[in-house]
Amino acid sequence: MSALIEGLFNGISIGSVLLIAALGLAIVFGLMGVINLAHGELMMLGGYTTYVVQNVFKPWGEPWFSCYILVSIPIAFIVAAIAGIILERGVIRFLYGRPLETLLATWGVSLILRQLVRSVNWLLVICIGVFCLLFFGGMRLLSRRPDWERIRNLVIAILLPMSTAIAVVTGFLLSQIPALTKAWFSARNVDVTAPSWLRGGVKVLSFQMPYARLFIIALTIICLIAVYWFLNRSTWGLRIRAVTQNRAMSSCLGIPTAKVDALTFAIGSGLAGVAGCAVSLLGSVGPNTGQNYIVDTFMVVVVGGVGNLFGTILAALGIGIINYLIGSGTLALMASSVESLKPLVDVLLFFATSSMAKVMVFALIISFLQVKPAGLFPQKGRTAEL
Amino acid sequence: MNNKIKKQKKRQKIIETGIVIGLVIIFAVILPIVLPGFRLRLLGRILSLSIVALGIDLIWGYTGLLSLGHGIFFALGGYALAMHLKLQIPEGQLPEFFTLYGVKELPGFWHPFYSFPITIVALIVIPGIVAGLLGYLVFRNRIKGVYFSIITQAALLVFFNFFNGQQKLINGTNGLKTDTETIFGMLAGSDSVQKIFYIITVIILVAVYYFCRWLTSGRFGRLLVAIRDDETRVRFSGYNPTGYKVLVFGISGAIAGIAGALYTVQTGIITPKFMEVPFSIEMVIWVAVGGRATLIGAIIGTLLVRLAQTFLSESLPEVWLFFQGALFLIVVTVLPDGIVGWWRTWAWEKLSYMLGLKERIVTYPSLEENPETKQEREQLSDR
Numbered sequence: 001m002s003a004l005i006e007g008l009f010n011g012i013s014i015g016s017v018l019l020i021a022a023l024g025l026a027i028v029f030g031l032m033g034v035i036n037l038a039h040g041e042l043m044m045l046g047g048y049t050t051y052v053v054q055n056v057f058k059p060w061g062e063p064w065f066s067c068y069i070l071v072s073i074p075i076a077f078i079v080a081a082i083a084g085i086i087l088e089r090g091v092i093r094f095l096y097g098r099p100l101e102t103l104l105a106t107w108g109v110s111l112i113l114r115q116l117v118r119s120v121n122w123l124l125v126i127c128i129g130v131f132c133l134l135f136f137g138g139m140r141l142l143s144r145r146p147d148w149e150r151i152r153n154l155v156i157a158i159l160l161p162m163s164t165a166i167a168v169v170t171g172f173l174l175s176q177i178p179a180l181t182k183a184w185f186s187a188r189n190v191d192v193t194a195p196s197w198l199r200g201g202v203k204v205l206s207f208q209m210p211y212a213r214l215f216i217i218a219l220t221i222i223c224l225i226a227v228y229w230f231l232n233r234s235t236w237g238l239r240i241r242a243v244t245q246n247r248a249m250s251s252c253l254g255i256p257t258a259k260v261d262a263l264t265f266a267i268g269s270g271l272a273g274v275a276g277c278a279v280s281l282l283g284s285v286g287p288n289t290g291q292n293y294i295v296d297t298f299m300v301v302v303v304g305g306v307g308n309l310f311g312t313i314l315a316a317l318g319i320g321i322i323n324y325l326i327g328s329g330t331l332a333l334m335a336s337s338v339e340s341l342k343p344l345v346d347v348l349l350f351f352a353t354s355s356m357a358k359v360m361v362f363a364l365i366i367s368f369l370q371v372k373p374a375g376l377f378p379q380k381g382r383t384a385e386l
Numbered sequence: 387m388n389n390k391i392k393k394q395k396k397r398q399k400i401i402e403t404g405i406v407i408g409l410v411i412i413f414a415v416i417l418p419i420v421l422p423g424f425r426l427r428l429l430g431r432i433l434s435l436s437i438v439a440l441g442i443d444l445i446w447g448y449t450g451l452l453s454l455g456h457g458i459f460f461a462l463g464g465y466a467l468a469m470h471l472k473l474q475i476p477e478g479q480l481p482e483f484f485t486l487y488g489v490k491e492l493p494g495f496w497h498p499f500y501s502f503p504i505t506i507v508a509l510i511v512i513p514g515i516v517a518g519l520l521g522y523l524v525f526r527n528r529i530k531g532v533y534f535s536i537i538t539q540a541a542l543l544v545f546f547n548f549f550n551g552q553q554k555l556i557n558g559t560n561g562l563k564t565d566t567e568t569i570f571g572m573l574a575g576s577d578s579v580q581k582i583f584y585i586i587t588v589i590i591l592v593a594v595y596y597f598c599r600w601l602t603s604g605r606f607g608r609l610l611v612a613i614r615d616d617e618t619r620v621r622f623s624g625y626n627p628t629g630y631k632v633l634v635f636g637i638s639g640a641i642a643g644i645a646g647a648l649y650t651v652q653t654g655i656i657t658p659k660f661m662e663v664p665f666s667i668e669m670v671i672w673v674a675v676g677g678r679a680t681l682i683g684a685i686i687g688t689l690l691v692r693l694a695q696t697f698l699s700e701s702l703p704e705v706w707l708f709f710q711g712a713l714f715l716i717v718v719t720v721l722p723d724g725i726v727g728w729w730r731t732w733a734w735e736k737l738s739y740m741l742g743l744k745e746r747i748v749t750y751p752s753l754e755e756n757p758e759t760k761q762e763r764e765q766l767s768d769r
Contacts, residue, residue, distance in 0.1 A: 029532075094719055100532065103532060104452075105714060105719065291663065298540065302536060356551050358547050369524070373528060
């Protein structure tokens with residue numbers, strides 16, 4: 001019995017990590033039909049933000065250091081949200097209606113972000129800054145001219161190589177200064193130390209519930225409530241729901257769909273940042289952190305269906321719990337007490353490692369999709385795909 | 387009138403065959419003599435990757451199914467051939483890695499791979515069947531688009547986990563080394579055998595190319611394009627798209643299997659790394675760079691991207707990921723038709739105007755250039 005409760009707790013805690021990571025993804029997917037392969041990298045950004053905030057708080061001493069995690073959550077949200085807005089405005093809005101191309105573009109962004117945290121230093125930041133200043137500043141200035149439409153392509157053709165060249169030359173000139181070329185994070189993983197009140201755990205029956213896990217569950221619940229409140233009680237939430245249901249009609253009724261898209265993407269990305277903050281408590285943060293979670297998160301969205309928070313919750317907890325129960329061998333242990341289930345026990349034991357459990361869960365998901373192809377709560381109505 | 391068109395077509399065909407034969411001679415006869423062994427192996431690997439790209443073009447370019455899990459089928463083909471090579475040992479012995487894990491008896495599924503013909507059949511059929519099965523389970527429920535892509539990605543991860551975890555069956559993370567094994571009594575890693583593998587790769591590439599051409603030129607190809615453009619309408623026209631999609635996905639998987647086998651013997655090892663997520667997505671970008679729905683584009687794209695990768699990662703390893711990421715973005719936003727598509731629709735036209743080969747046409751080019759329309763116009767002016 002206590003094994004089952006322990007299994008359930010661990011499953012729920014895995015599920016809550018999945019849920020907090022999948023929440024943003026599900027909202028964006030529901031609204032724009034876009035799967036963001038860079039979602040994991042936005043989580044990673046959240047994790048790195050937590051690391052930076054921790055290092056800022058460290059010299060301030062004890063009473064302050066304990067609460068750095070509370071400060072880092074909103075900052076991680078903002079950082080990831082800004083990255084999300086840049087991503088949406090810069091890339092995704094040009095690809096509207098081409099979901100497969102969007103998938104590939106976001107993968108490109110994720111590759112860039114992964115390499116960026118490995119090699120980011122002041123030099124790179126200065127170069128990018130110079131480039132943006134020259135290119136976008138020039139575009140902005142010239143776009144006031146009346147014949148802008150005509151000279152646009154010419155301007156891009158001239159400005160792009162010129163500002164690139166100037167940025168590269170600046171980089172070469174400044175690369176002599178060693179302080180600028182030191183990588184901020186390097187390719188190695190960085191560690192976030194949990195504040196003292198998150199270490200240890202509370203003893204229930206015969207096992208420990210780590211505070212860090214409880215904190216993540218609480219954080220997930222808070223995020224869920226906030227998202228629910230935002231979507232169902234605020235004006236912009238109403239608009240988001242309207243666009244999710246019928247984009248053309250909402251646009252006709254005067255809802256600024258482009259703004260709604262950007263806002264939703266920002267919120268989805270921000271939630272990824274919060275998820276990254278949570279994940280950083282469980283292990284070290286590295287350039288590949290996001291990749292560990294991303295596929296499981298997608299599965300949550302596939303199983304949960306589109307446009308219903310409840311489906312996402314159920315799917316995340318279900319996948320988390322089943323994953324843990326199979327992977328830890330709890331299920332095999334329970335079944336072994338019954339003699340007639342012997343073949344089942346053998347099968348379960350074969351899958352009783354965390355990587356093999358994923359094989360089993362995938363098989364279950366595929367068989368689930370045979371019954372409910374559009375997820376737990378499919379969209380209904382005439383606009384739903386056949 | 388029909389004669390004229392036929393003649394033109396015939397001439398085009400002769401030119402094209404000439405070009406293909408010329409390329410085959412360059413690649414299969416001249417390059418092996420000129421290039422050093424190490425570079426030749428590299429080229430052979432790239433060419434075998436372009437075979438996968440052909441398979442992906444078939445399902446993505448023509449049918450509109452974006453698979454992010456082609457690494458599965460690629461690796462399955464590779465494993466099939468590697469297992470055969472591993473079994474080139476005296477009767478009754480086991481491949482050496484089994485003893486490390488205390489396995490006394492050869493696992494049952496290894497037995498068929500003693501025979502070479504069965505291995506060859508298996509490395510085509512097994513990936514094909516796995517792809518078909520996965521496709522059937524997904525397409526049957528009308529799961530498509532992005533959903534399909536992420537399910538294939540998850541399947542990829544699952545296969546990776548499975549092969550990674552099974553030390554006792556397939557040597558887990560360490561994979562199977564083929565370089566030190568023998569094939570028909572010769573060392574698979576030796577230069578002469580590698581040269582043969584290279585030439586086989588070139589021949590198979592041409593064969594697969596023509597197979598795909600044949601497949602996409604007829605009725606079947608039209609249906610694939612129809613499914614890509616409007617699946618619902620295809621269904622309403624009385625076809626069942628599921629069967630076609632399953633079939634084409636299976637064929638694509640089989641092609642990936644062949645490519646995987648060729649790639650494995652020219653790399654010298656197969657590990658579950660072949661099934662990592664980034665590698666499979668990379669395959670898609672080769673097709674995108676070359677141009678979707680242009681089979682030649684898949685080959686060109688693979689060659690270009692892989693060569694760029696080789697040179698960039700040799701000289702500036704840090705830049706490669708930035709470059710690759712930028713490639714994804716640029717191809718998707720600026721160059722959606724790929725290099726070949728851009729050449730065909732835009733650059734070639736411009737060039738021929740500039741050189742004065744063709745008159746500038748302001749109205750609908752397809753209508754103006756249509757030989758039947760020309761004929762009609764001539765008839766009208768005669769009157």
